[in-house]
Structure formats: C-alpha cells, structure tokens
Amino acid sequence: MEYDNRQVLSVDQLSIEKGEILAIVGPSGAGKSTLLRILNFLEPATSGELLFDGQQLQGSVSLEVRRRVTTVFQRPQLLNRSVAANVSFGLNVRGIDTNGRIKAALDLVGLTNLADQAANDLSGGEMQRVALARALVIQPDVLLLDEPTANLDPYNVALIEKLVVEQNQSRETTIVLVTHNIFQARRIAHRCALLLDGHLTEVAATERFFTTPQDPRTAAFVRGEMVY
Amino acid sequence: MQTILEALRAALELLVSFDPVLLQIVTLSLQVSISALLISTIIGIPIGAGLGLQKKLPARGLVLALINTGMGLPPVAVGLFIFLLLSSSGPLGVLGWLFTPWAMISAQTIIALPLVIGLTLAAVAGVDRDLHLQIRSLGATRWQTARAVLVEARLGILAAIAAAFGGIISEVGAVMLVGGNIAGKTRILTTAIVLETRKGEFAIALALGIVLVVLAFAANVALIRFGGTHQRWRLS
Numbered sequence: 001m002e003y004d005n006r007q008v009l010s011v012d013q014l015s016i017e018k019g020e021i022l023a024i025v026g027p028s029g030a031g032k033s034t035l036l037r038i039l040n041f042l043e044p045a046t047s048g049e050l051l052f053d054g055q056q057l058q059g060s061v062s063l064e065v066r067r068r069v070t071t072v073f074q075r076p077q078l079l080n081r082s083v084a085a086n087v088s089f090g091l092n093v094r095g096i097d098t099n100g101r102i103k104a105a106l107d108l109v110g111l112t113n114l115a116d117q118a119a120n121d122l123s124g125g126e127m128q129r130v131a132l133a134r135a136l137v138i139q140p141d142v143l144l145l146d147e148p149t150a151n152l153d154p155y156n157v158a159l160i161e162k163l164v165v166e167q168n169q170s171r172e173t174t175i176v177l178v179t180h181n182i183f184q185a186r187r188i189a190h191r192c193a194l195l196l197d198g199h200l201t202e203v204a205a206t207e208r209f210f211t212t213p214q215d216p217r218t219a220a221f222v223r224g225e226m227v228y
Numbered sequence: 229m230q231t232i233l234e235a236l237r238a239a240l241e242l243l244v245s246f247d248p249v250l251l252q253i254v255t256l257s258l259q260v261s262i263s264a265l266l267i268s269t270i271i272g273i274p275i276g277a278g279l280g281l282q283k284k285l286p287a288r289g290l291v292l293a294l295i296n297t298g299m300g301l302p303p304v305a306v307g308l309f310i311f312l313l314l315s316s317s318g319p320l321g322v323l324g325w326l327f328t329p330w331a332m333i334s335a336q337t338i339i340a341l342p343l344v345i346g347l348t349l350a351a352v353a354g355v356d357r358d359l360h361l362q363i364r365s366l367g368a369t370r371w372q373t374a375r376a377v378l379v380e381a382r383l384g385i386l387a388a389i390a391a392a393f394g395g396i397i398s399e400v401g402a403v404m405l406v407g408g409n410i411a412g413k414t415r416i417l418t419t420a421i422v423l424e425t426r427k428g429e430f431a432i433a434l435a436l437g438i439v440l441v442v443l444a445f446a447a448n449v450a451l452i453r454f455g456g457t458h459q460r461w462r463l464s
Binding site (some may be wrong): 037040042063066067069070071073075077079080081089090093094135136138 | 348356358359361362363365366367368369372376379380
C-alpha cells in the first residue's frame with residue numbers, strides 16, 4: 001500500500017481463519033488502520049491479492065461481499081441522529097426490517113434506556129457501545145475493530161471485550177482486533193500479529209506469541225522494551 | 229426620534245389594516261424570491277454536494293475560485309448583466325422578460341446560486357471523512373453514502389438556503405434595474421422601500437421594512453424547525 005509513492009504497508013501474506021479472533025498489535029503509524037481499511041474494502045491496495053472466502057477479489061468488490069464485513073473505528077463515528085437511528089442504519093441500508101432487532105442490540109450493550117437520546121450527546125464509552133451495537137446488529141461475518149477501547153474506562157473496556165468474545169463464540173464471527181494494548185490482545189485473541197513499519201514480523205497463536213516469540217522484535221515488543 | 233415613532237405607529241396601522249397595495253407588494257416579493265430560491269436550490273444543492281463529496285475532480289480549484297467569486301458578486305452588476313441580456317437588442321430580448329417578474333427571478337437566481345453551491349459545498353466537505361468510511365463500512369451503497377452525508381450536513385445546507393434567501397429578499401439593485409419598480413407589476417418590498425423613502429413616506433417605508441425583517445425571520449425559523457425534524461430522518 002502506498003500513499004504519495006511512500007510505502008506504508010507491505011504484507012507478504014496474512015491469512016485470517018474463519019471464526020478466529022486475530023489481534024494485530026504494533027506501534028502507532030505501523031499501518032494497522034490501513035490494513036483494516038483494506039480488509040473492509042474501504043481502500044484498494046496498490047498491489048497484491050485479496051481473497052475472501054477463498055475467492056479472489058478483483059476490481060470493485062460486490063455489495064454482497066462488502067456487507068459481510070464491517071468496522072468499529074477508534075473514534076465512534078456516530079451519525080447526528082438518535083441512538084436507535086444509528087443502530088438501525090446498517091439494517092435500513094439493507095432494507096431489513098428493524099422490528100425488535102434494535103432493542104435487542106441495545107439490550108446487549110446496556111443502552112436500551114438511551115434509545116431516543118441524541119447519539120452525539122453520550123459519553124465516550126456509551127458512544128463506543130452504540131457503535132458496537134450498530135455493527136453487531138447487522139450480524140457481520142467479519143468484524144474489524146480499530147482500537148475499540150482506546151481511552152475508555154475499565155468498565156467499558158471489560159464490557160466491550162465481553163461482547164466481542166460472546167459474538168465470536170455465539171456466531172463464529174471472525175474478528176480482527178487492532179490494538180495498542182498487548183494485554184487486551186492476550187486476553188481475547190486466538191492469534192496475534194505484530195505489525196512494524198508496515199511489515200508483519202510475526203503471526204502466532206496468542207500463548208506462543210507472548211511466551212516464545214520467534215522474532216526478537218516481537219520479544220522486545222511483548223516485554224515492553226520497544227518504545228512507541 | 230419623533231419621526232421614527234410616528235412612522236412606527238403608522239406602520240403598525242398599515243400592517244394591521246391589511247392594505248391591499250402592501251399585500252400585493254409582499255405577495256410579489258415572496259413569489260419572486262421563493263421562485264429564485266427554489267431554482268437555485270434545485271440546481272445548487274446537487275452541484276455543491278457533488279463538489280463537496282468528490283475532492284478529486286479535475287479543475288476543482290478553478291471551479292471553487294469561480295464559485296467563491298460568484299458568492300461576492302455585486303447584485304447591481306448582476307442586474308446590469310441580466311438587463312443587457314434581456315433588453316430588446318440583447319441575445320435574450322425575444323423573451324420579452326425585461327421589466328417583468330421573470331427578469332427579477334432570473335437576477336435573484338444568479339445571485340443566490342453561488343451562495344447555495346458554495347455553502348452547501350462547505351457543509352458537505354466539512355463532514356468528517358472517517359464518517360464517510362464508517363457509512364460505507366456499514367454497507368451503504370455510493371448513493372446511500374451520499375444521502376447519509378447530506379443528511380449529516382443538513383444544518384449547513386439549511387444555512388446555505390437561509391443565507392441565499394436573506395441575500396435575495398433584501399436585494400434591491402438588481403431587481404430595480406431589471407424589474408423597473410412598476411407599481412402593481414414589478415414593485416417588491418425593497419424597491420418600494422427605496423421609492424417611499426425618496427418620497428418622504430417614511431411610515432410606509434418603515435412598514436415595508438418591518439415586513440421584510442419579519443419575512444426573513446420567519447423563513448429562518450421555518451428552516452431551523454425543518455432542520456430539527458430531520459434529526460429523525462432514516463434511510464430506507
């Protein structure tokens with residue numbers, strides 16, 4: 001991936017298994033968010049191949065495939081509407097009846113009583129929970145999370161982690177979690193990957209990634225010796 | 229001070245008596261300005277939105293410079309341009325629009341259009357680019373994304389419409405030139421105010437001024453309320 005002839009991401013190969021939680025950790029500017037935008041088909045890679053369900057994607061990605069993947073961004077990008085209207089957005093664009101599903105999604109994140117509130121008047125934690133409910137209500141096959149708990153209080157961090165794990169277990173949703181927080185990655189991910197300067201240095205099962213990393217840079221990163 | 233108070237009292241009497249001449253002037257003012265506003269809104273919002281959404285259009289910088297220039301066009305210069313176009317020897321003289329409300333609508337449309345385009349563009353371009361990505365990420369098509377972004381920018385777009393309405397309802401130079409201020413035919417609030425002031429009929433001029441301010445205020449209140457109701461807009 002290049003911006004203005006400057007390479008920001010160069011991934012030789014990354015395979016994401018169906019139903020897993022893959023955490024991508026790494027310092028700021030490593031290319032993590034760029035990788036997520038490519039995985040969500042929001043930006044085309046300047047070169048290389050992207051396969052989804054074994055099918056190579058070429059040119060513009062079909063709406064059907066696009067609608068199987070969604071992202072929750074670090075800053076909850078809420079529409080200037082009510083909480084319920086935000087949560088129903090993905091269903092509305094698909095022409096799906098929202099009956100009952102909005103309430104269920106809001107129940108899940110504990111915000112049923114705020115359904116009619118203006119979404120942008122909520123606290124940071126509540127806004128991120130609305131963003132998560134909005135993503136979960138469309139039942140994506142792949143959920144991409146870009147630092148979803150950055151700057152949140154411990155209660156909201158724990159709640160969001162719990163919801164993510166439940167979603168993965170109950171629906172086998174494939175989850176890619178980008179995070180600075182290596183402890184969070186260790187708590188919930190099945191596999192972890194370290195992205196440094198746009199390159200994947202290591203991808204391994206979580207326990208192995210943290211206990212017996214193969215790459216010295218991974219070892220330094222998980223020991224907190226890498227300043228970033 | 230005494231003159232102002234007397235004029236105010238006379239103005240109120242005129243207003244509450246529903247003077248037929250005053251009503252005719254107010255009606256024509258609204259017809260001309262609302263027609264011009266509708267035309268400039270129908271043309272201007274899609275252009276402004278398109279320019280706001282597409283940041284990689286060729287010659288976009290030149291187009292923006294032209295729009296910004298248009299936003300500051302002197303109304304009297306627009307009036308002169310329309311006058312020359314519509315005069316009997318002008319290229320559009322065959323239409324016979326000079327000194328008719330059509331000429332006034334044309335002039336006001338040219339004044340309002342750059343305002344609607346420019347302010348709509350600014351409102352749409354001001355929507356966070358990450359929100360565009362989020363909307364796409366939630367499965368919106370290109371059109372659904374554009375529509376959602378427009379709804380997000382609605383207050384700015386309404387401000388564009390309000391600014392354009394304020395600009396043309398209070399404009400006098402262009403409509404005086406192309407309308408001629410003919411009683412019962414092309415006399416509107418602003419041209420009537422100028423005339424009555426020149427005649428020394430301050431009460432009537434003040435009454436017309438009050439109506440003008442009330443109309444502008446009412447239009448803005450209506451737009452703000454309209455913007456509020458769109459808080460609950462949903463896509464389908």
